[in-house]
Amino acid sequence: MTVLRNKIITRSGGEEVVEEIEDEKTGVLPEVRKWGEGWVVGRREERLVPEEALADLELVSFGDELWGLR
Secondary structure (H helix, E strand, O other), X not given: OXXXXXXXXXXXXXXXXXXXXXXXXXXXXXXHHHHHHHHHHXXXXXXXXXXXXXXXXXXXXXXXXXXXXX
């Protein structure tokens, strides 16, 4: 797998798959945009709830401990 600025290239069995990711050039991350859209209409994006953010932080913290970075 190769990750470039706007492309992800995977190779499997001699076959190469290139996935291009559109750059919106707005400076707003897709997660922030989804959160904002949900806030405006009064609906939560289930993947962006505080509990998911906490789980992400716990994972990062665990990695820091595992690799002796903390």
